[in-house]
Amino acid sequence: MTNAEYRNHTHYIAEGWSEEPKESFKELLGIVRAEAPSASSILDVGCATGELLGFLSSQLPSTKCSGVDVTDDLLIAARRNLPAAEFVNASALDLPERFTETFDLTCAIGCMSIFDETQIAAFWSNLFRVTRPGGLIVVLSPLNEFGIDAMIRHRKRPGGRAAQWETGWNVFSKETIDEIVEANGSSLQLKRFQIAIDLKPKDDPIRTWTIKTESRDRQLTNGLKLLVDHYFMIARKA
Ligand SMILES: C[S@@+](CC[C@H](N)C(=O)[O-])C[C@H]1O[C@@H](n2cnc3c(N)ncnc32)[C@H](O)[C@@H]1O
Numbered sequence: 001m002t003n004a005e006y007r008n009h010t011h012y013i014a015e016g017w018s019e020e021p022k023e024s025f026k027e028l029l030g031i032v033r034a035e036a037p038s039a040s041s042i043l044d045v046g047c048a049t050g051e052l053l054g055f056l057s058s059q060l061p062s063t064k065c066s067g068v069d070v071t072d073d074l075l076i077a078a079r080r081n082l083p084a085a086e087f088v089n090a091s092a093l094d095l096p097e098r099f100t101e102t103f104d105l106t107c108a109i110g111c112m113s114i115f116d117e118t119q120i121a122a123f124w125s126n127l128f129r130v131t132r133p134g135g136l137i138v139v140l141s142p143l144n145e146f147g148i149d150a151m152i153r154h155r156k157r158p159g160g161r162a163a164q165w166e167t168g169w170n171v172f173s174k175e176t177i178d179e180i181v182e183a184n185g186s187s188l189q190l191k192r193f194q195i196a197i198d199l200k201p202k203d204d205p206i207r208t209w210t211i212k213t214e215s216r217d218r219q220l221t222n223g224l225k226l227l228v229d230h231y232f233m234i235a236r237k238a
Pocket of ligand 1: 109
């Protein structure tokens with residue numbers, strides 16, 4: 001099977017940070033205030049240009065912020081945007097040894113669905129390793145509620161030509177993530193993320209937008225023709 005990589009990151013640089021914090025960031029802040037109010041060190045895995053850390057540090061002053069991503073162009077923009085934070089080029093599947101048991105709060109927003117069935121256990125064990133005992137892990141990603149793990153590769157056809165295969169929309173079942181979190185000595189708490197604003201389709205059909213359905217005013221979907229239901233996955237390191 002052809003290898004599929006995550007490639008859809010250029011809009012983070014082209015568009016810069018949003019004027020209004022993203023809805024998911026605001027909801028994450030609520031979780032942090034409730035579950036980890038005294039967190040003083042935060043790691044954001046898959047941090048792109050540092051937008052989440054920028055938001056969290058504005059709301060939780062005197063927190064020490066670190067971010068990792070695998071794309072240098074994103075990290076260069078992140079360092080410019082938020083000079084007080086540390087940004088490191090590292091994969092979620094191989095976080096630096098020096099991060100072991102360091103962070104009060106470890107987040108990964110919109111990044112878990114990049115990884116497939118051969119990588120997902122390593123993704124979670126890295127998050128657990130870098131979080132200090134008693135610390136909190138919060139992951140936001142689509143989940144499947146029907147007991148199905150769906151590994152999805154897609155490619156675009158710009159100008160009618162087939163581009164390379166991409167990853168980014170794998171959808172794991174709640175049960176699979178539950179098992180992995182339990183294997184790391186913790187238990188999974190789920191909180192459904194219900195977006196509170198309408199999103200319009202963008203030029204890039206991979207990016208999500210909202211549609212009205214019989215059961216929901218705002219169902220997220222995208223050009224892969226997926227119905228996307230995001231969940232916050234919350235786990236405390238033992
Ligand atoms: C959908 S974006 C989410 C960005 C940001 N967390 C947000 O919510 O706006 C996924 C991010 O994961 C990064 N990424 C891709 N592969 C990764 C890996 N192996 N380890 C860490 N980050 C990765 C991408 O470069 C991209 O910045």
